[in-house]
Each structure stands twice: as structure tokens, then as C-alpha cells.
Amino acid sequence: MASIGAPALLVQHDYSHVVEWYRHHVPRAAPPTYGRFVPERIGPTWDWNAERGWNLPEHTLGWEVLGWTGYWLKDANGQPWQWTMEQARMLLWYWSLDDTGRVQHPTVTWQRLKGHGKDPLAAGGVALPSAFAPCIFDHWGDDGQPVGRENNSAWVQVLAVDQDQTKNTLGMVRVMLTDACRKYYGIVTTTVTCRGMNGSRLIEGVTSNPLSIEGNRTDTIIRNETQNWNSSNNGKGLAEAAEGNRAKISQGRSLDICNAFRPNDESVGQEERDAWEATQDRPELDRAATFIDVGHLYDSLEAPPDAPFTAEAFVEVVEAVRGDSYWIDPVTARDSALKGTATPSEQRRKWYNQIVATDDDWMDRQQWDACKGDKTVDDSERIAMFLDCSKTDDATALMGCRLSDGHVFTIGIWAKPTKKRKPEPGEAPWMVSRPAVDQRVREARERWRVVAFWCDPSGARDDETGERFWDSYIEDWRLLFGNSLTRLPAVKTGPYAHPIIWDMRNPIHTQLFVAEAERFVSEVKDKRLTHDRNMLLRAHALNAKRAPGKYGVSLMKKHRESAKKIDAAVAAVGARLMYHQLNAKPQQGQFAPGRGRMIARR
Incomplete structure (x- = not known):
């Protein structure tokens, strides 16, 4: 210059x-x-x-x-x-x-x-x-x-x-x-x-x-x-x-x-x-x-998520996304796009300016964006929380689900910066701040009525003590919440009974999670689920790939070392699983339905 x-x-x-x-x-x-x-x-x-x-x-x-x-x-x-x-x-x-x-x-x-x-x-x-x-x-x-x-x-x-x-x-x-x-x-x-x-x-x-x-x-x-x-x-x-x-x-x-x-x-x-x-x-x-x-x-300027790719809608959609480019003739564009020489997803990309999901994507971008809901959840709302824990490379995500309607919202996400330089010799690699996560859990308890709180602790170990990385914090949370989590404990009975620890490596838990992951996608497609528009949650949902397996189709990273994380999406699925399980249980107390009785009229 x-x-x-x-x-x-x-x-x-x-x-x-x-x-x-x-x-x-x-x-x-x-x-x-x-x-x-x-x-x-x-x-x-x-x-x-x-x-x-x-x-x-x-x-x-x-x-x-x-x-x-x-x-x-x-x-x-x-x-x-x-x-x-x-x-x-x-x-x-x-x-x-x-x-x-x-x-x-x-x-x-x-x-x-x-x-x-x-x-x-x-x-x-x-x-x-x-x-x-x-x-x-x-x-x-x-x-x-x-x-x-x-x-x-x-x-x-x-x-x-x-x-x-x-x-x-x-x-x-x-x-x-x-x-x-x-x-x-x-x-x-x-x-x-x-x-x-x-x-x-x-x-x-x-x-x-x-x-x-x-x-x-x-x-x-x-x-x-x-x-x-x-x-x-x-x-x-x-x-x-x-x-x-x-x-x-x-x-x-x-x-x-x-x-x-x-x-x-x-x-x-x-x-x-x-x-x-x-x-x-x-x-x-x-x-x-x-x-x-x-x-x-x-x-x-992009077509809305629900814009159909049909002859009837095409002209109106292109008129909306062409802006002031009056020289684009939507009718000519429609006739070219509908000839079938390119896939509908490719034509959407060109003429609707839409970023369209591919066959192995777990979540469709347009369908996700069509489910935008409240950005915030009012204080004192009854919620369920799911914490997906990690230590270094993967993210740690704490997601909530409002029990009145199943709305998914972000409480906290802790992720390594995407372009963080490699540590110098002798310098410690990036690690999630457990005190920061602990603070957010405590803040959530003060702000909302936490009915259930599950945590997948991961198998990571503390570098100094060799203990499981999250165990001491989970024990503190067990004491903090006391008897308030009895309605839906993570594991109710048996040698691994615990109000909070929900280890996804357990085959029973894996089966439950995969079924919920499939239902999650269906509910987004049918607009029966809303989320808080959080951009990092959105990125994690769109990063996820379909993972067919023994129990159905779950979600996974593109490959093990991928920098594109999915942990917030995993925690969102976990929170919705808790929501559905709570809805399936008979309620007690203030929010319970009446016992019901039959009245015979003569």
C-alpha cells in the first residue's frame, strides 16, 4: 500500500x-x-x-x-x-x-x-x-x-x-x-x-x-x-x-x-x-x-430451509434469493434446473444458494435451521441436563432440555480453539478447564429446577494422580444435588447405581442412545423439536456423520482425528433422551397428573 x-x-x-x-x-x-x-x-x-x-x-x-x-x-x-x-x-x-x-x-x-x-x-x-x-x-x-x-x-x-x-x-x-x-x-x-x-x-x-x-x-x-x-x-x-x-x-x-x-x-x-x-x-x-x-x-442471501424444489415453487424462490439481480430470469433457470442433468442438491446449491446435506451427513442443514426456537430459557424452568465429558482433543458440552416442551438449549461448551498452534516443547497441550465446567453446573442448579442430570465421564485419566479425570467433580455434584435427582437417576440399581454417571460404553446405554439419535433426526425433520440457535451447537450437529451399527444409525465424527467436533450434538441427544424418559414415567407431586376416576351417570 x-x-x-x-x-x-x-x-x-x-x-x-x-x-x-x-x-x-x-x-x-x-x-x-x-x-x-x-x-x-x-x-x-x-x-x-x-x-x-x-x-x-x-x-x-x-x-x-x-x-x-x-x-x-x-x-x-x-x-x-x-x-x-x-x-x-x-x-x-x-x-x-x-x-x-x-x-x-x-x-x-x-x-x-x-x-x-x-x-x-x-x-x-x-x-x-x-x-x-x-x-x-x-x-x-x-x-x-x-x-x-x-x-x-x-x-x-x-x-x-x-x-x-x-x-x-x-x-x-x-x-x-x-x-x-x-x-x-x-x-x-x-x-x-x-x-x-x-x-x-x-x-x-x-x-x-x-x-x-x-x-x-x-x-x-x-x-x-x-x-x-x-x-x-x-x-x-x-x-x-x-x-x-x-x-x-x-x-x-x-x-x-x-x-x-x-x-x-x-x-x-x-x-x-x-x-x-x-x-x-x-x-x-x-x-x-x-x-x-x-x-x-x-x-x-439464501433460500429458506423449507423452500421446496418443485416447478411450482422454483420461480418464487429464485425471485426471493436473486436480490436486485433482475437479469436472472427465474423461468429460464427453472427450465434448466428441472431438466434432470444435475441432482436436486446440486441445483439447490446453484439456484437456491443453499448448502445441502450429503448422503452421509447425520443432520440436514436446512431442516436444522427450520427448528429455531427460544435463545434463552426462563429462570426456574424444570430442565434435564446432559454433560458429555472430555479432556483434551474433544469438546466438553453441557446441554439442557426444557421439560415443558423438550426445547434443547446450550448451557456450556468448552472446546479447543480450532486453529490453536501446536504446543512448544515442554508446553502442556490444551485441556478443558474442570473448574469452569463445575462453575457452570453450579450456576445451572441455581438458575433452573434441575430434575435430572446425567454425565458421560469418558475414560480419560488425570495425568498426575492417574484417577479418572472427572470422578472427583462428579462426586461433588452428587453431594451438591443430594436427593433432588431421584426422579430419573442415571443408573437406578445394581453395582453401578449412580444418580449422575451414565457411561455410554454400557451396551444398554448405547442401544438407548442410538434409538434416541434416530428419533432426534426424525423430530428435526418433522419440526417436532426446537433448539436455541446456538452456532456452535449447530456446527457440531452439522459436523456429525451417520454411523450405522448394530442398534441402528447413530452419529460420529468423520474420522477419529477429525478437528470437526460433534460433542454438543451428542449431549443434545442425551438431553432429549432424558426428556423422553421423564415423560414416560408417572409423575409425582405438583406436576403430576390427577389420579383420575370414573364417574357413572345414570
């Missing part, structure tokens, strides 16, 4: 009228109207309410960029380029700044359906402005808004795993440039490059070889179609090299443009979505842990 002390560029071409046009029209754009199918709106672009109107950034260089593009760029008919209101909002957020003038979102992902116009948006709204527009913060104006300057040594890379993908974006660069823009900035283009200002500024297309970009000091990186980037085509290596390059530059930027990913591909697109989701709504994690906003803006 240009040095911090570089002077602001004197504006020699006046496009203030274009800026004012956008400033007038963007806030006043009509709010969205939907029919039967209201899309899932992720990110700020489609965030609107009647009291505030559109959610727009407080500080952004985007207004200047919108004006610059309207002045210097053209459409296919030679007319001044004009963004849709949706695209304008996307660019305002891409170019947003914080209160100090720093880039607010160094990493941005735009996920949209097929044909939305992501390449023109990346080419004209990001690549060209990054190279030639006043897009670097210089100072605050008299009106309190940021004033930009050009980047005199701009280097923009458009990355893809297929050369045709880079040609798509670079092709749009060439098409959008006016003759006046070429002349003023001295722009020379080839199939995969765009140079200007005597070669001091560069936009280039790069494909799969990570070694070709290793160590580059690139200001802006555009990663094209990341749902197709995986290990087999060097996409993973390319992504790692690009991220390393971006991190070298103060306030370097990265933009991903993609469609919905295929869950089993383990693509860069999936990793980015999973990483973003892992930063959302995580109050359930160990309160001793510290999490920061890493500046990742994810923006997507």
Missing part, C-alpha cells in the same frame, strides 16, 4: 454529482418484499427495518468509490456504469472504515446464487478502484467523513484454480474501462493483466500454483469461486499463500466470491463459512477464553 505519509491526490475530475445520486437513492431504496419464501439474510446488505431503514456503515470510502466507478466505467452498451442498490450497499460495506480510519473488514465473503453478477462486482467495485480510485484513507473531512487517496503502488491479484475463472474477472475489467479511463491512467491490458500509471499499478490473474505467489506483497486479493478450491487442485495451498501475503501488508484486503459450497468437498469456501460461523453467537464458551472480532464480513 502507499505509505501512510503520502499526500491526498488532488481531484481533477468532478464526479460529485454521481456520489450525490447514490447518497440520495441508496438510503431511500424500497425495502424488500417477499411472498411465501423469505430468504435467509446473512450480513448487512439486506438488513432493513421500518424504524432505521437500511443498515449502512457510519464511515466508508464506498461513496467515493461509487462516484468514481460511475464516472470512469461503462456498461456493455457504452453507458456510464450504474450499480443496483444491493450492489451499492455491498460496496459501501466492503469499503467501510472504523472510527480511526482503519479498514473495518479486511476479509469479506460474498456468497450468491449462480448468475448474480459477482464477477462485475469484484472487477468494477473492488479490483479497479483498488488500483486507481481514491480508496486509501487519508484524513477526515470537515463533514466528519473519510477522505481517500490513491494507492500509488497498488497490486491486486485475482486468484482462481482455473484460468477461465480469472479470465472472467479480468475480462470484465477490460469491458468496463472507458477510453477516457485508459488514457488518463495509462492503462494497458492483456488477457490476465491490467497495468497503469507507467506500470506502477497492477491487476493480475493467477491460477493454482501457490509457489507463484508465495511472498508477494499484495494489497488486495480476490479469490474467485472458492467453493471449488480444495487440496486436489492446489486450492488449499493457494489460499494459505494468499492469506500469508495479505497479512504482511498493513490493512491488506481479501475478497472471496462464491456460490454455496458442497459439504463433503472440504473446500476453502466451506472452511471460510465454518470459520465465520464459529465467531458468531458464542457466549456458551468458557468465559475465561478471549475472542476478538477478526473483521470477517460474510454476506449471503
Whole structure:
């Protein structure tokens, strides 16, 4: 990037009228109207309410960029380029700044359906402005808004795993440039490059070889179609090299443009979505842990989970998820999608922008999202709790189930950070904090009426004492709860009788759990179960794979060493098992039904 002390560029071409046009029209754009199918709106672009109107950034260089593009760029008919209101909002957020003038979102992902116009948006709204527009913060104006300057040594890379993908974006660069823009900035283009200002500024297309970009000091990186980037085509290596390059530059930027990913591909697109989701709504994690906003803006417009893939519904669904991309003809798209040349799941991915479960997934993403319920459970509610314990690699999860209706909610999840570095020699590996779990159990007892509490303790041992890792805490909890757990003890009779310990390795328990896991999936499918929308619980449920076995279909990790944990889902199944067992038992006391009697009338 240009040095911090570089002077602001004197504006020699006046496009203030274009800026004012956008400033007038963007806030006043009509709010969205939907029919039967209201899309899932992720990110700020489609965030609107009647009291505030559109959610727009407080500080952004985007207004200047919108004006610059309207002045210097053209459409296919030679007319001044004009963004849709949706695209304008996307660019305002891409170019947003914080209160100090720093880039607010160094990493941005735009996920949209097929044909939305992501390449023109990346080419004209990001690549060209990054190279030639006043897009670097210089100072605050008299009106309190940021004033930009050009980047005199701009280097923009458009990355893809297929050369045709880079040609798509670079092709749009060439098409959008006016003759006046070429002349003023001295722009020379080839199939995969765009140079200007005597070669001091560069936009280039790069494909799969990570070694070709290793160590580059690139200001802006555009990663094209990341749902197709995986290990087999060097996409993973390319992504790692690009991220390393971006991190070298103060306030370097990265933009991903993609469609919905295929869950089993383990693509860069999936990793980015999973990483973003892992930063959302995580109050359930160990309160001793510290999490920061890493500046990742994810923006997507997706069909609702219950949108049917039928000829009757298709047009209405696509009209809802295409946003302002009026050039997408839903009827033509429907006829193409229903020809049967691709699977319904693949067509949903392309046209509904949905992430669709594969055959070995335990839980369907859309079905899970359709079961959203209360985020919190009122104090003093009667609940059952299930604790799935671990020590190091796996997560420890404490899930609750409200006995009045079976609503599943998160009490606590303790998990090793997904990208935690390997410990140095002599440094202890990450280990769950037992005191933190103990505190959460005690808080739950104080807050709710805990009718039953089961715990699968795992077979882990304490490194110092050799005792079972959780035994001392479980004994403390037995004493803490006293006689309050007699309604549904974990093991009622026999040599292993215990109010709390419910060891899943016991064959009887395994059989019960597998049956409940099958019922859990059926209840989600039929919308007879609700959950608290917790993003980490959701991730664990979607990570789980089907595990056919002796007693039926349970859930498991993809493989033993997989970093994608499922423990919160396991604990949720356990909590629902307790709920169903409690409902099957005759009740006593205040919440018991009447004994009933027959009255004969004569």
C-alpha cells in the first residue's frame, strides 16, 4: 500500500454529482418484499427495518468509490456504469472504515446464487478502484467523513484454480474501462493483466500454483469461486499463500466470491463459512477464553430451509434469493434446473444458494435451521441436563432440555480453539478447564429446577494422580444435588447405581442412545423439536456423520482425528433422551397428573 505519509491526490475530475445520486437513492431504496419464501439474510446488505431503514456503515470510502466507478466505467452498451442498490450497499460495506480510519473488514465473503453478477462486482467495485480510485484513507473531512487517496503502488491479484475463472474477472475489467479511463491512467491490458500509471499499478490473474505467489506483497486479493478450491487442485495451498501475503501488508484486503459450497468437498469456501460461523453467537464458551472480532464480513442471501424444489415453487424462490439481480430470469433457470442433468442438491446449491446435506451427513442443514426456537430459557424452568465429558482433543458440552416442551438449549461448551498452534516443547497441550465446567453446573442448579442430570465421564485419566479425570467433580455434584435427582437417576440399581454417571460404553446405554439419535433426526425433520440457535451447537450437529451399527444409525465424527467436533450434538441427544424418559414415567407431586376416576351417570 502507499505509505501512510503520502499526500491526498488532488481531484481533477468532478464526479460529485454521481456520489450525490447514490447518497440520495441508496438510503431511500424500497425495502424488500417477499411472498411465501423469505430468504435467509446473512450480513448487512439486506438488513432493513421500518424504524432505521437500511443498515449502512457510519464511515466508508464506498461513496467515493461509487462516484468514481460511475464516472470512469461503462456498461456493455457504452453507458456510464450504474450499480443496483444491493450492489451499492455491498460496496459501501466492503469499503467501510472504523472510527480511526482503519479498514473495518479486511476479509469479506460474498456468497450468491449462480448468475448474480459477482464477477462485475469484484472487477468494477473492488479490483479497479483498488488500483486507481481514491480508496486509501487519508484524513477526515470537515463533514466528519473519510477522505481517500490513491494507492500509488497498488497490486491486486485475482486468484482462481482455473484460468477461465480469472479470465472472467479480468475480462470484465477490460469491458468496463472507458477510453477516457485508459488514457488518463495509462492503462494497458492483456488477457490476465491490467497495468497503469507507467506500470506502477497492477491487476493480475493467477491460477493454482501457490509457489507463484508465495511472498508477494499484495494489497488486495480476490479469490474467485472458492467453493471449488480444495487440496486436489492446489486450492488449499493457494489460499494459505494468499492469506500469508495479505497479512504482511498493513490493512491488506481479501475478497472471496462464491456460490454455496458442497459439504463433503472440504473446500476453502466451506472452511471460510465454518470459520465465520464459529465467531458468531458464542457466549456458551468458557468465559475465561478471549475472542476478538477478526473483521470477517460474510454476506449471503439464501433460500429458506423449507423452500421446496418443485416447478411450482422454483420461480418464487429464485425471485426471493436473486436480490436486485433482475437479469436472472427465474423461468429460464427453472427450465434448466428441472431438466434432470444435475441432482436436486446440486441445483439447490446453484439456484437456491443453499448448502445441502450429503448422503452421509447425520443432520440436514436446512431442516436444522427450520427448528429455531427460544435463545434463552426462563429462570426456574424444570430442565434435564446432559454433560458429555472430555479432556483434551474433544469438546466438553453441557446441554439442557426444557421439560415443558423438550426445547434443547446450550448451557456450556468448552472446546479447543480450532486453529490453536501446536504446543512448544515442554508446553502442556490444551485441556478443558474442570473448574469452569463445575462453575457452570453450579450456576445451572441455581438458575433452573434441575430434575435430572446425567454425565458421560469418558475414560480419560488425570495425568498426575492417574484417577479418572472427572470422578472427583462428579462426586461433588452428587453431594451438591443430594436427593433432588431421584426422579430419573442415571443408573437406578445394581453395582453401578449412580444418580449422575451414565457411561455410554454400557451396551444398554448405547442401544438407548442410538434409538434416541434416530428419533432426534426424525423430530428435526418433522419440526417436532426446537433448539436455541446456538452456532456452535449447530456446527457440531452439522459436523456429525451417520454411523450405522448394530442398534441402528447413530452419529460420529468423520474420522477419529477429525478437528470437526460433534460433542454438543451428542449431549443434545442425551438431553432429549432424558426428556423422553421423564415423560414416560408417572409423575409425582405438583406436576403430576390427577389420579383420575370414573364417574357413572345414570
